[in-house]
Amino acid sequence: MITKEFDTIAAISTPLGEGAIGIVRLSGSDAIAIADKVFTGKTLTKCASHTLNYGHIADNTRVLDEVMVGVMRAPKTFTREDIIEINTHGGIAVMNEILQLILRNGARLAEPGEFTKRAFLNGRMDLSQAEAVMDIIRAKTDQAMNIAVKQLDGSLSNLINKTRQEILETLAQVEVNIDYPEYDDVEEMTTKMLREKTAAFKNLLENLLKTAKRGKILREGLSTAIIGRPNVGKSSLLNHLLGEDKAIVTDIAGTTRDVIEEYVNINGIPLKLIDTAGIRETDDVVEKIGVERSRKALDEADLVLLVLNANEPLTDQDRQLLALSENSNRIVLLNKMDLPQTIDTAELPHDVIKIAVINATNIEQIEERINALFFENAGLVEQDATYLSNSRHIALIEQALEALDAVNSGLDLGMPVDLVQVDMTRTWEILGEITGDAAPDELITQLFSQFCLGK
Ligand code: GDP
Numbered sequence: 001m002i003t004k005e006f007d008t009i010a011a012i013s014t015p016l017g018e019g020a021i022g023i024v025r026l027s028g029s030d031a032i033a034i035a036d037k038v039f040t041g042k043t044l045t046k047c048a049s050h051t052l053n054y055g056h057i058a059d060n061t062r063v064l065d066e067v068m069v070g071v072m073r074a075p076k077t078f079t080r081e082d083i084i085e086i087n088t089h090g091g092i093a094v095m096n097e098i099l100q101l102i103l104r105n106g107a108r109l110a111e112p113g114e115f116t117k118r119a120f121l122n123g124r125m126d127l128s129q130a131e132a133v134m135d136i137i138r139a140k141t142d143q144a145m146n147i148a149v150k151q152l153d154g155s156l157s158n159l160i161n162k163t164r165q166e167i168l169e170t171l172a173q174v175e176v177n178i179d180y181p182e183y184d185d186v187e188e189m190t191t192k193m194l195r196e197k198t199a200a201f202k203n204l205l206e207n208l209l210k211t212a213k214r215g216k217i218l219r220e221g222l223s224t225a226i227i228g229r230p231n232v233g234k235s236s237l238l239n240h241l242l243g244e245d246k247a248i249v250t251d252i253a254g255t256t257r258d259v260i261e262e263y264v265n266i267n268g269i270p271l272k273l274i275d276t277a278g279i280r281e282t283d284d285v286v287e288k289i290g291v292e293r294s295r296k297a298l299d300e301a302d303l304v305l306l307v308l309n310a311n312e313p314l315t316d317q318d319r320q321l322l323a324l325s326e327n328s329n330r331i332v333l334l335n336k337m338d339l340p341q342t343i344d345t346a347e348l349p350h351d352v353i354k355i356a357v358i359n360a361t362n363i364e365q366i367e368e369r370i371n372a373l374f375f376e377n378a379g380l381v382e383q384d385a386t387y388l389s390n391s392r393h394i395a396l397i398e399q400a401l402e403a404l405d406a407v408n409s410g411l412d413l414g415m416p417v418d419l420v421q422v423d424m425t426r427t428w429e430i431l432g433e434i435t436g437d438a439a440p441d442e443l444i445t446q447l448f449s450q451f452c453l454g455k
């Protein structure tokens with residue numbers, strides 16, 4: 001693999017702020033020479049690849065820090081270019097000074113995502129893998145991280161590449177058939193073959209799309225609304241899930257002041273507690289924002305936790321909330337089971353979960369129910385399944401399926417095979433956008449600009 005010629009870039013690659021060590025990273029053909037100019041201890045240009053070298057970074061005679069410098073020569077590096085990693089003692093001021101010194105000596109400040117972009121441009125990884133790097137940086141739970149790591153592995157790329165290859169072979173077969181029209185029933189044969197192949201491709205992509213729902217949840221979180229009338233225990237539940245005293249719990253109805261939006265990790269499922277300010281709002285959801293708007297709010301949530309108070313008879317407001325949330329992915333929680341039960345359970349859905357937040361009774365049943373609702377009890381992540389989790393990929397798979405539908409309807413209408421071929425070719429192109437083989441330049445620029453600096 002020949003590395004393309006780029007200038008040498010540099011950035012601070014560890015998160016800003018206090019840390020035990022910080023890393024200033026350089027990539028490009030002058031990386032080692034530039035680092036050598038500011039490093040004392042050894043001659044870096046003579047150091048073997050993949051070595052860690054002790055010394056100091058100095059601006060002429062002024063020593064900035066005691067460091068360990070990693071020297072990694074192309075092509076076995078993240079970017080496939082020469083890479084230098086200066087491990088400093090951290091402290092943002094020191095790292096900044098070292099970076100500035102490096103820049104004065106001939107490197108250019110890297111743009112966000114530029115290291116990963118080079119890895120992509122130098123053929124080290126495809127686009128879906130580069131996106132996986134970004135996902136790993138942003139992963140909110142271990143499970144989300146696992147998906148991203150798998151994608152970085154190339155399992156999605158392999159599947160897409162294999163399918164694209166098969167599409168190409170199908171197109172080639174069609175060409176061959178068209179070239180030998182003297183054979184009888186060649187058209188019929190071709191049509192039959194195209195139908196079978198199209199069905200197979202559709203099946204494969206549809207299965208992949210089925211994993212998307214789970215993948216998206218694991219990646220982006222399950223947006224969850226906790227609703228219920230005042231004083232039933234919503235804030236207490238939220239606090240319990242968060243494991244800290246963030247929402248203010250009070251005894252006086254309607255006095256909760258919760259203004260948090262948080263992720264909680266339930267057995268690896270990230271719940272994104274949406275509009276937790278809305279816990280306050282939804283304390284009197286129906287009165288305050290009206291039935292229509294509350295229905296809309298509930299529609300936007302992936303999951304609704306409706307809390308009722310076992311220690312009080314059901315009220316009209318409870319009934320309204322029960323009706324409102326009926327068509328949502330809803331879990332009805334009967335709280336305060338530690339107190340005498342005065343609610344009439346006859347009016348409640350049969351699958352209500354009886355809990356007492358105050359002494360953490362049955363909270364684990366909520367987790368089990370979520371698993372049942374969204375993962376068909378599958379146990380969260382099947383280790384070797386390929387998950388589609390990125391919304392750009394999901395949209396492209398959907399488009400590819402539409403193109404395959406166009407192939408089918410073309411065949412149904414008896415359209416000439418070369419016209420049908422156009423839609424098949426389009427399927428091939430759309431899939432290529434996932435791996436970046438057929439991605440337009442603007443898309444690539446835009447995707448990489450979403451990375452954080454130094455990645
Ligand atoms: P919210 O208005 O729905 O957010 O309700 P809060 O979480 O503020 O709780 C209202 C009151 O109910 C507080 O005094 C809580 O301590 C109390 N509470 C919450 N859960 C339980 C429970 O399981 N059992 C009992 N006995 N009290 C609870």
Ligand code: ZN
Pocket residue numbers: 234235236256257258279280283
């Ligand atoms: Zn509250």
